[in-house]
Amino acid sequence: MAKILTYDSTLRDGEQCEGITLSLEDKLRIVERLDAFGIDAVEGGFPASNPKDIAFFERMRTMPLTHARLAAFGSTCKKGVAAEDDRGLADLVACGAPIVTIVGKTWDAQVTRALQTTLDENLRMIRDSVAYLKSQGLEVVFDAEHFFDGYAANADYALACVREASQAGADSIDLCETNGGALPHQVEAAVAAVVEALPGQQVGIHCHNDSGCAVANTLAAVHAGARQVQGTVNGIGERVGNADLLTIIADLELKMGCVCVGADRLRQLTGVSQFVAETCNMALPAHQPYTGAAAFAHKGGLHASAIARFPEAYEHTCPASVGNTTRMLVSELAGKASLVAKAASLGIDLGAYPDKVQVALDDVKAREAQGYSYEVADGSLAVLLQGHLGAFRPHFTLESFRVIVDDHEDTGARAKDAMSEATIKIHVGNERFVATGEGAGPVGALDSALRMALARFYPEVADIELVDYKVRILDENVGTDAITRVVITTRDKQGSWGTIGVSENIIEASWNALVDSIEYGLIRMGK
Structure with missing residues (x-):
């Protein structure tokens, strides 16, 4: 069973989604939740681009993580600037993150038209940047921007770019399907070519969803030999979004026999999805694969009669494996178990009062039907559960x-x-x-x-x-x-x-x- 590393970019790519702005506390809580879920690397953003990200990396210095490792994002040194003199690379070194991810051009047209430099200078920028960061004792991920467009236009040059990064010591070379326009067979062929050209080098994949293929492209890359997958929770991101990392994890574990977070943590999938959606102050789409409210909902009469006798006929996997439920046949036992486990994480031994569990569960469900969402309200849930146990005494x-x-205004109709x-x-x-x-x-x-x-x-x-x-x-x-x-x-x-x-x-x-x-x-x- 292949171990596939997971790399989350919700705090950077995800925040570039229209309508989403995360506070410092939001970012810290998302990191905490992803760490508990078992994500391997969490990208925090640009370490010196704005006051919020500066404060984030400062706070992360003292925030203990049990599994995940923090990554900082930047780019290769500027044209004509030595890596050791580049301000952006210096900020990456100084931020304290153990992983740094730098993006570099691999499409020849991007090099000459966007960077307005030579192909050789771009290779120098990649090589020197990776080598400098490695000399500072950091783990380096090289994000090969526009790799699939570059490979289609000039395969030799695109491969030369990733070869420079590999020879300079990059720990992972993650191929970016930046425009989101490639199809799975194209991604698989290009990834296979890189894996063959760079034996022993870890290769990763980063996809956008502009053609609706981000998850499929990621799975195709893994099939071709990629061992690190990038994405965002719920697929949020710029334009139409990034690859949904949660869907990828579920597909890899349940469909492709790979290991990402493990079966036990996979049961947190729906909770993580809901938590991040609420933290971003957005509604989780009901039809989100695996984690949406409608993912295992059955309305048709034929389905309703068949599901009790043969669930596999209309459910491609067991809902409980990803922390979700069949809407018509909600398992009271599973619901109780989840609530007891959540209570335990809040220091409340709900399991010691079996007669109270169902009453509390019914109350939670009734309140959620009214609009409550306890995924982001541990404090309110703890107060509610203590009330059911007779342990809560209001302080006032x-x-x-x-x-x-x-x-009071005298300058017009608008208040200030x-x-x-x-x-x-x-x-x-x-x-x-x-x-x-x-x-x-x-x-x-x-x-x-x-x-x-x-x-x-x-x-x-x-x-x-x-x-x-x-x-x-x-x-x-x-x-x-x-x-x-x-x-x-x-x-x-x-x-x-x-x-x-x-x-x-x-x-x-x-x-x-x-x-x-x-x-x-x-x-x-x-x-």
Whole structure:
């Protein structure tokens, strides 16, 4: 069984998808989840391109990983510049990532027209860049950009480029199907040629989905000898997206007898897919292969009657193997087992109360039907489960809150510099406390007021910080009456967690998510 290395580029290529912007906390949480899933390499982005990525690589220096290794992305040195004098390569060396991935041109037309340099100078840039990074003790992946266009136009030159990278010491040469226009038979032939030309060299594949063939092209490359696969979670990426790394992993493990993350971790596939979709504040397509809600759903009468007797007739693989379920025959046992395992990861021994498990599971499902999504809300899930076990005691109760948004303008109809003020009245034990807080927005004002009120009773709230806030309208077709989902990310000195609120009223949804964030934060501190 061939071991295929997995390389995730969600944090770079994925973030280039229209409509997706990840916060620093989003990126850190995705790395944490991919590490637990068993991804081998996680690409974090350009280490010095913007303040967020600079902060990301700084935070990653102290973030422990159990399996994955961090990769930084850059390019070969500039034309006419020695590798040791190139600022971009210096940033890669300084960022602290053990893997550096540099992209270089392999299509002769790109070299002469885009780089506006000579073919020989491009070979020098590739050779010197790889050799310099290796001399700094780094693992080097060479991304051969536009390789398949280059191979079709001038096979000798495309092979010369990857040969230079190999001879300079590249640990992996990943062939990039940058335009997304190649077909599987073309990819397989080109990869086979590289594998033959570079015996002993690890070869990888990086595909885009412009012709709908990204996953198929990746599998064809593996069939031809590639041993590292690149992709993004759910296939998000520029234009129509990248190869979906999760689909690739499932296909390789279940269809081609390869090992990527292993059978046990493969059962996390659907959870990982949902987690990243929610973190990106996007809906996971129902028809996503393996992980979508409709991936194993059966509606036709013939299918419905046959599926109970012969599931293989309409399910190409067992849904449980990828953490999904048959929609008509949801396995209560599998559902219970998943919830018990999730509870255990939160420090809650739900399995010790078998009479409570089904009740809790039914509650979770009912809430998710209302719009909740606990994949990104560990804090809210922990509070909910503790409530079912009778172990949750609220740290405070709400009497009332009021939010005022105020703006005065004399320059036209558009508002600017609006400020919010929130007044809350809470009870802690037999004591009543009233506090007023201000913020740029209503949620910030509520957060400020709540902390002010609680600090007298729980000074530990000073160590709890709200770091991200996301809103999604779940049924936009009903206009202002739509259900709103709010997800808040909160952090203390030990890590971060998510909480969720759902309501037709965005302030109510925000308040409920905020309450869970504080409640769970105090629970984590042993209060």
